[in-house]
Each structure stands twice: as structure tokens, then as C-alpha cells.
Amino acid sequence: MKSDGISIDIRELRQEEASEVRDMIMSGLCQQVASHRAVIKFLRMPVGWLWVGFLVVSFCSVTNSVRLASVTSAAVLCLFVTRALLYVRYRYRRYFERLELQDLYTWYGTRAGSKFWVAVCEGKIIGTIALHRTSDNAAQLKRMTVLPSFRQRDVATCLLKHCEEYCGTQGVERIHLRTSRFQEDAIRLYLKFGFAITKKFTFLLNMEKLTC
Numbered sequence: 018m019k020s021d022g023i024s025i026d027i028r029e030l031r032q033e034e035a036s037e038v039r040d041m042i043m044s045g046l047c048q049q050v051a052s053h054r055a056v057i058k059f060l061r062m063p064v065g066w067l068w069v070g071f072l073v074v075s076f077c078s079v080t081n082s083v084r085l086a087s088v089t090s091a092a093v094l095c096l097f098v099t100r101a102l103l104y105v106r107y108r109y110r111r112y113f114e115r116l117e118l119q120d121l122y123t124w125y126g127t128r129a130g131s132k133f134w135v136a137v138c139e140g141k142i143i144g145t146i147a148l149h150r151t152s153d154n155a156a157q158l159k160r161m162t163v164l165p166s167f168r169q170r171d172v173a174t175c176l177l178k179h180c181e182e183y184c185g186t187q188g189v190e191r192i193h194l195r196t197s198r199f200q201e202d203a204i205r206l207y208l209k210f211g212f213a214i215t216k217k218f219t220f221l222l223n224m225e226k227l228t229c
């Protein structure tokens with residue numbers, strides 16, 4: 018397959034490549050969210066919201082506004098409980114994500130309809146993409162990343178095309194994915210490739226593409 022002047026081969030992940038690929042995915046993810054990481058961490062931690070509440074209530078007591086202080090306390094308490102529940106769910110999901118990343122080869126190799134592909138250029142892995150079958154006619158796109166020195170040369174586009182072609186042969190009519198709002202390059206690419214945003218969360222976005 019030709020991608021902007023370079024010749025790439027797309028094939029399935031081999032067992033001995035799994036840890037190299039995991040490191041590549043992790044560094045790709047970190048680069049995109051690094052500048053927002055501190056803010057994300059703060060807002061995700063329920064304790065962060067308690068601090069916000071504490072500061073607001075302190076301000077209210079300084080300005081002698083009892084009503085504002087009680088309304089704020091109630092709001093902060095609700096936020097704290099909601100955040101705490103979301104945080105438990107987030108940790109639970111991260112646990113499974115870690116299991117997946119620890120052994121990508123087994124995770125994708127042993128699940129029917131799930132695949133993990135790598136893009137190889139002159140023997141070097143330069144990009145990755147995975148597909149996780151979520152129902153008879155739907156699959157989730159995951160783990161797309163391209164080495165920084167090979168970006169903006171259509172490598173990810175080739176991987177997406179490959180994935181879509183595979184879906185066509187497997188009766189997958191809907192490809193969906195979740196990404197973070199901070200992965201702006203990826204969002205632009207997905208939109209260009211025909212994905213639409215289906216749901217927006219605080220930090221995350223759900224997107225999908227119908228293939229037929």
C-alpha cells in the first residue's frame with residue numbers, strides 16, 4: 018500500500034511485537050493530552066471538587082453571604098458524590114484497559130471478530146489500529162497511533178481504510194469509537210474520514226460511522 022510517497026504494509030500484530038507496540042500507543046496518547054493532564058487529573062479527582070467548594074464557602078463566609086454559602090455547599094456536595102461515583106467507574110475501566118494493554122496480542126487475538134493491525138515501513142512498525150467487535154453488526158475502533166516522524170503522510174488514513182474494508186467483509190455496519198476532546202488531530206481525521214460525533218462528555222467524545 019502506498020501512503021504519501023512511502024510504501025507501507027498492513028498486517029496483524031505478532032506476539033513478540035506486543036510490548037513495543039504498547040509503548041508506542043502509550044507515548045502517542047501521552048503526547049496529545051500532556052498539556053491538559055494536570056487539569057484533567059484535578060477535575061477527575063472528587064477531592065478536587067471539595068477544594069473548589071471549600072474555597073467558595075470560605076469566600077462566602079468572608080462576605081457574610083449565608084444563603085450563597087448553603088446553596089454552594091449543597092451544590093458542591095452533589096458534585097462531590099457524582100464525581101466520586103464517576104471516579105469509581107473510571108478506575109474500573111482503567112483496570113480493564115490496563116489488562117488489554119498488558120497483553121494486546123492475546124486480548125485481540127482470542128476475541129472473535131477483534132483484530133490488531135500494524136503498519137510496517139521498511140521492517141519498522143510505524144502505526145497501529147485495533148478493532149473490537151461489540152455486537153453482530155458493530156465494532157469499536159481502538160488504539161490508533163502513528164509514530165511522530167511518520168505523521169501527516171496518510172498512514173492513519175490507510176489504517177482506517179484497511180479497517181473499514183475488513184468491516185465490510187465481516188458484516189460490520191457501524192464502527193464506533195471514543196476519544197478525548199484533547200486529541201484534536203485524531204478528531205479532525207475521524208471527521209474527514211466520515212465519522213460523526215454522537216455524544217459529548219466532559220472530556221470524551223463518542224463518534225461513529227455507518228459503513229453501508
Ligand SMILES: CC(C)(COP(=O)(O)OP(=O)(O)OC[C@H]1O[C@@H](n2cnc3c(N)ncnc32)[C@H](O)[C@@H]1OP(=O)(O)O)[C@@H](O)C(=O)NCCC(=O)NCCS
Binds near residue numbers: 046164207
Ligand atoms: C491522530 C494520528 C493517528 C493521525 O495520524 P496521521 O498518519 O498523521 O494522519 P493522516 O496523515 O492520515 O491525516 C489525515 C487527516 O487527519 C487530520 N490531521 C492529522 N494530523 C493532523 C495535524 N497534526 N494537524 C491537523 N490535522 C491533522 C487532517 O484532517 C489530515 O488530513 P489533511 O492532511 O488532508 O489535512 C496521529 O496524529 C497520532 O498518532 N496521534 C497520537 C495518538 C492519538 O491521538 N490517537 C488517536 C486515539 S483516538
